[in-house]
Every structure is written in structure tokens, then in C-alpha cells.
Amino acid sequence: MSLATLRALLDETVSGKGRIAMVTGAIATGKSKLLYGFAEGVFEQGALPLTATGSRAESEVPLGVLSQLIHSAPLTEEQQETTLGLMREDARAKLGMDPRSEAIEHMDVQVVDALARVLLDLSERCPLVIMVDDVHYADRGSQLCLSYLARRVRFAKIMLVFSAADHSPHLQSLFHTEILRQPHCRPVRLSHLSAEGVTERVAERAGAEAAERHAATCHELSGGNRLLADALLEDLQDAGAPATRYGDAVLTCLHRADLRMLVTARGLAVLGEPERLGRLLGESEPATAKALMALDGVGLLDEGRFRHETARSAVLGELDPAERVGLHRQAAELTYDEGAPVAVVAQHLLKAGHAEEPWALSVLEEAASHALRDDGVEIAIEYLKLASRACDDQRRRARIATMLVRAKWRIDPGTPTGQLAELTDALHKGNLGGSDAVVLAKALLWHGHAGDAKEVLGHLAESDRLDQEAVAEVAAARPWFRGTYPSFLRHLPGLTREQAGSAASSLRVGRRMESAEALAGVLAEGPKEETIATAEQILRGSHLDEMSMDTVESALLTLTYTDRSGKAAPWCDAFIEEAAARRAPSRQARLSAIRAEIALRRGDLAAAAEDATRALEIIPAGSWGVAVGSPLGTLLLAGSAMGRLDECLSRFDEPVPDAMLETRYGLQYLYGRGRFNLAADQPRQALRDFMHCGELIRKWEMDVPGFLPWRVDAAEALIQLGQNEEARRLIDDQLTRCRGRSNRVHGIALRVLASVSEPRTRPMLLRQSSDLLQSCGDRYELARALFDLTEAYHAKGEARRAGMLGRRARVLAEACHAAPLSRALSRGRRTDPAPEPEHHGESPVLSDAELRVATLAAEGFTNREISGKLFITVSTVEQHLTRIFRKLSVTRRTDLPTSLAREHT
Helix, strand or coil, X not given: CHHHHHHHHHHHHXXXXXXXXXXXXXXXXXXXXHHHHHHHHHHHHCCEEEEXXXXXXXXXXXXXXXXXXXXXXXXXXXXXXXXXXXXXXXXXXXXXXXXXXXXXXXXXXXXXXXXHHHHHHHHHHCCEEEEEECHHHCCHHHHHHHHHHHCCCCCCCEEEEEEEECCCHHHHCHHHHHHHCCCCEEEEECCCCCHHHHHHHHHHHHCHHHHHHHHXXXXXXXXXXXXXHHHHHHHHHHCCCCCHHHHHHHHHHHHHCCHHHHHHHHHHHHHXXXXXXXXXXXXXXXXXXXXXXXXXHHCCEECCEECCHHHHHHHHHHCCHHHHHHHHHHHHHHHHHCCCCHHHHHHHHHHHCCCCCCCHHHHHHHHHHHHHHCCCHHHHHHHHHHHHHHCCCHHHHHHHHHHHHHHHHCCCCCCCHHHHHHHHHHHHCCCCCHHHHHHHHHHHHHCCCHHHHHHHHHHHHCCCCCCHHHHHHHHHHHHHHHHHCHHHHHHCCCCCHHHHHHHHCCHHHHHHHHHHHHHHHHHHHCCCHHHHHHHHHXXXXXXXXXXXXXXXXXXXXXXXXXXXXXXXXXXXXXXXXXXXXXXXXXXXXXXXXXXXXXXXXXXXXXHHHHHXXXXXXXXXXXXXXXXXXXXXXHHHHHHHHHCCHHHHHHHHCCCCCHHHHHCHHHHHHHHHHHHHHHHCCCHHHHHHHHHHHHHHHHHCCCCCCCCCCHHHHHHHHHHHCCCHHHHHHHHHHHHHHHCCCCHHHHHHHHHHHHHCCCCCCHHHHHHHHHXXXXXXXXXXXXXXXXXXHHHHHHHCCCHHHHHHHHHHHHHHHHHHCCHHHHHHHHCCCCCCCXXXXXXXXXXXXXXXXXHHHHHHHHCCCCHHHHHHHHCCCHHHHHHHHHHHHHHHCCXXXXXXXXHHHHHHC
């Protein structure tokens, strides 16, 4: 439509009616392309095009644009020399003048007339089309000459075509006003592409499929700006997102725009929002609003904000570093003075690398706390680093260093070692608060610096007076130390009953204390219903915020060590997902180690090994400190049961901190190492590990069966060494301790007891063992008990019963990935089917329901197990079995024919 308008005006010009067209539009609306396309068709109309382009870089060159027109005009040598001479004479007259001087606005009338006359004379020979693109950048002298000419072309064969960006302040200048007031001037307004227009452009350039995929995004992020849309299309096709080409196109638009728009865009890129922008740039609100509106019109902004972060980043990246820092410092002061959120102010302080103002430290500390609460751990660390560099108050610097330790711990416990030395030095100088000293001691213990930790705790114990915050931290630490670092408990300061009660009533500390006391109670006294209920209640109300990891960990272990691993598993899975979502790898690793323990106690060896391995991969073994004993011990246990001794050997030989053996994690490691040695036919080394583990457990008063049943495993080692009497003594001791407290350990102990008992009593003991292990859900230990029961029945000559149980044991062993047990069950007679009883005549007919029950009973499942699998009551199972026995003429389930399973299949 616009091109048709220009052609119509050209037709009138050729007929002797001079015309003017003022073409305006935002950057990249295609006005330059329109002009050049129009110029190509001018010759066909019998006219001569003369073109020139204004440039911001040459806007102060006297008569620069007019010189372009004269050079492109077909003048005689004499005419060209005369014309250029006039221009040089006027240029010399203005040389050295201030461009802002009023004198620059005036030219010698004779010079203007002579220059205009040259073009008017030329038009008598041939119709002229004089086109000046970006006329708003033309020097003032050229604009005066062109406006003079515009007043004289009405009855000449001259068409003037001027283009200007509609955001330019020059549009309100005398030139623009002068041109538009001419009766023979026609304004032509160009606009950006519509959504449909962008779709057509994308389809034209890249095809219909690309248009369907990318056109909407191209329009949304370009506002219809052709240059931006084209760049976006290339980025989306290559990278799938706005990238370098889009950023470069944004900068191209800004450099073609008015200088005020460029400055405004840079300020907006620094500030991030239009509010306060005028005050940042020292501009009036109306002027800033106008510049923002212009940028919006170009397609760079949407409601005063960059359409994409790539655009903002491109503008920031082009800023001179010193200028960018200065703007961020100004922005920090401005946002702070106006009460902006601390995160906004802190971002500017961080980007300025400056926090010298008195208020800056408080802002950075508060912003770090908020970021940690909202899982912005990385940015919190950066805030705290800047605060630490800027802080000259040693006591406050120690507090900041403590926050930094906690923040870094959430990513990798191995990273804050530099802060530990700084905090230790602050402690010696008396600049570390009591609560921060507890944090320091726990961090030192984690890294195995036992001596330093004792020194810190001793310093804390010698303190004359603990403030309320220190009392709360010590109160929460006492039960936690008792369950995790028991040998260091005596180094903690004692508290009065009033102090402990006050801390327990605190919302911030009470839940941590309650959870730690639950775990410590279970390790000291075994399971209690109220303790289990407390742990579940704590888990229901917990989230992985900054201070709750120890709380969650203690509650999960409380359930795990009371044979409630089935309840602990879904909670642990949920918290692992939360840790991953919160980008807290340290917590994710610690929870994976707990999940490995849970899987192990359920007999899921593969899952236990996988979870333990994941825990050691998420954060490296060196960063685990003394806590490495937890995943490493579980991995050795699972690997041994799975027969993966070679794979576990590298883990077995890994050096571990000496201080680990002063912690609960050391017990787990010793126990796992003992089982590994036992599987590797090293019973003496295994016995040494188990007895050392038992010695520490008794010393720390953690000798409960639900934690580590070291006596049973030590008994197995003794049996391999031929010391059956000593083994039996340990087993009897274990049975006395675990009756009514742990069905799992009770079942394991009965299995080992059977191995040193008379052959005639073994089946009874092993059946009791199987029933107990079935009830607690440990499939691996159940498979071991069934394996031994299979052997016992073979020894009694009950091949049919042995075969039935052997098949079931093998199914369980294979499900647990217990390869050594599976191989043992596959060898020899253990799973050979017994001969089927002969049935003469027609086989009795069982109903479908009876056949399903008979099949499961023949495979060795108990009535309760069959009830659960078929979703019927135990009574119904018993009634079915009564009818089945009668129909098949058998008296017990071991006589059921194994062919039932094949018939059912």
C-alpha cells in the first residue's frame, strides 16, 4: 500500500506536479527497503533518482547529505565544480563553530538559492526523485537547503521523498514542521508486522513447518520488528531459543535509534524495571516515559520491560564495565532509599561489587537469608562473600562466615573448609558467638578434626555466660551428639533444667530437639510406640528448609531402626525429590544414604547398592568426612550379599578418617566391613570388625538390636572358625535382647541358632525364623532362612517339602539380586521337584478360586500371604484348602502336586 502511494505521487510528479512524501516508522519497519525498492522503479517511469542517507555519525558534517545528492546528480563538470565550490565556501564559514550555536541555523541565502537552482534546472531536463533516508540525521545545513527546495517544487518535476524514524526528536523540529505544512506533502506511516504478517514472513523464509513452530515466538519477542523477527527465526532454528543473533539485532536497532533511547535502554537493562528509571538517569519522568514508549514502538520492550532476557543481556554486555558498575551502585542506593525488596538492592550491590555503605551489610545478610529459604543457595553464597569482603567488624564477619558455611554445606560439605579456619581464628580472638561455635564444632567433627572440635567445645564450656541463642543451639545439639557423635557429648556445656525447657519451647529449636531425642532414645532403649508416633508426626510437618535437615534425618532413622522401614521409605523418597527440586545436592546425598539403609533392611540389595553409590557420586567421598561410613558401610553390606566382592574391593580399600570411629557412622562402616570380610572367607578379620563394633556400641550405650545386630554376625564368624559354643553364647545373648523389640533380628538370630542346633530341632527354629522375617519384610534374610530350611528338610528326607521351599527361596534370592544364594539354590538337589503322586482315573476338578489358592499353597506361601495376594480373608483361604485337600485326597499342603502351577498357567 505504501509503495503504491509513492508510485501514485511519482505519476503526478512526472506530469508536472511536484510532490513530497514524508515516510515515517519505527526502526526496522522496512522504510529503507521501501525507498530502495521504489528507487529501482523510478527509471521505468522516466525519472532520475538521486539518493542520500543521513547518519548520526555524520550529522555534524556541513552539507554532508546535500553533497551526496550533488555527487550522484548528472551535472556538467562546470556545474559540479561551481556547486561544490559553494558548498565548500559555506562549510569553511561554519568550520569550528559549536554545532549548538544559533549561527549554524543560518546559511547565505544566495548559496541556498544557487544549490536549489542546480536541482531545479536539472529537473527541467528530466523528472527528479530526490530521496533522503533517515533525514532526521541530516546536518542542519542540508535540512535548510532541502526545506528551501521543498517550497519550490510544487510546480516542478521534482518528487522529494524523506524518511525518518518516528521516535526521533527531530520530528518536532522546524524542518519536519516545514515539510508537513506544504500542501503538496503526503505523510506515509509504516508499521511493524502483525502476527499474521510475521507468520507469512517466516513461512516465506523457512517454510510452513517453521512458521507453525516459530512464528508465534518470533512475533511475541520482536513485536513485529522485521530485523528482530528474522534474527529470532535463525536463533530458534539453530539453538531452539533466542541467542546471539537476536542480541546483535537488538543492539543494531538501538544504535540506529536516537541517543536518548540508547541511554534509556542501558539504564533499563541495569535497573531491570521501568520504575525509578528516570531518577537513575537524571531525566524527567515525561522524558523517560517518552523514551520507553519509543523503545516499545521499536519492538524491544513490552510494557516497559525487555521482551526477553537475551535482549537485556546484550545491552548490558555492551556497556563499558566501569559505566555498568557505576550504574549498579547508583541503582543500589536508589532502590535502598525507596524501600525496594532486599533481593533487588542486593543484586545491584553484587553486580557493582560494592558494599561500603553502612546499610549494605544488613541488606546482603537479609537477602542471603531469604535466598537460602527460597533455595537460592548459589546467590546466597555470593551475597555472603561480598558481605565478608566488605565487613571490617570482626565479630560480625565471623557471623557472616558461619552463614557462609551453612550455605556452602547445602551444595558440598567439603567446600567451606576455608571458613572453618577463619571461624577458629575468630573463636580464639573472642569474636565468635556461642551458637556459631556449636556450628563450627559440628563442621569440624564432620571433617574429622576431632582435636579442633574438642577445643571449640571446651572454649564454649568455659564461657561464663551463654546467651539465649547459644543456649538454644547447645540444647538442640546435646541429643543430636548423643545419637551421632556420642564420644563428644561430654565436651558440650551442661544446661540447667530451666535453660533446656526454655529452648525446647522455642519453635525454631523444639522440633530439632524432639527429633534428635527420638533417635537417641531408640538407639539407647529400642522402639517405643510413642517414639515412633513422634517421628511420623515430625516428618508430616517438616520441609527441607535451612535448619531442618538434621530434624528430617533423625526422624527417618528413628523409623528405620525400629523395623519401620516400610513407613520410612515413602517419606525418604519425598524428601529426596524435594532436595533435588531445591537444588541441595548435599541433602540429596545424605537422604540417599538413608534410603540405601532402608532398602537394605527390606532386602532390596540392588536398590541399596544403587542408592549408596548415588550418595557417594552426588558429593565426592572426600566431602563426606566422617559420615562416609554410612553409605560406604551400606554399600559393603549390599555388595557382599550380591556377590560383588571385586566391585566393592576399591571401596573396601578407600582410606577413611580416623575420627570416623568416634561416631555412629564408624559403627556402620565396621559392620559393613565385617560382612564383606565374612563373604570373602576372612572370618578372623570379620570377627575383629564385629567385636570392635560391639565394644563401641556397648561403650556408647547404643546396644539395641534394631540398629546393628553385631552379635549374630560375630556368631557366624565364630561358626566358620569352629567355635560353636562361643557363637551360641552370643546368639542366646542376642535373642534375650531382641524378643519383642525386633522381629527382624529375632528371625536372623533364630536362623543362625539353627545352624548350631541339633538337626531334629532345626526345621522348627527355621520355620519360626521364616515367619518372623516374613512379617518384617526383609526378603533377603527370609530367602536365607528358607535356604537353610530347605537344607534341613533334605537332611530329614522330606524332598517334596524341600523342593517347594527351595523354589520359593530361589525366587526371593533372584528378586533380591543375591547371586551367591541363587547359585547355591540352583546347585544339587535343593530345588529338584519331587515325584508327583499318582492319580488314577479322572483328575478331580477344582474351581478357579480353589485352583488359585492351591497353586500358591503349593509354592509355599502361608495362608496370610495367600490372603494378601488374592484379596480374600484368611478364613476363606482356610475353607478353600479344606475342600482342596478333600478333592485331592491329601492331608497337608506339602503334598499338593506342583503340577497345579502349570495347570493354572
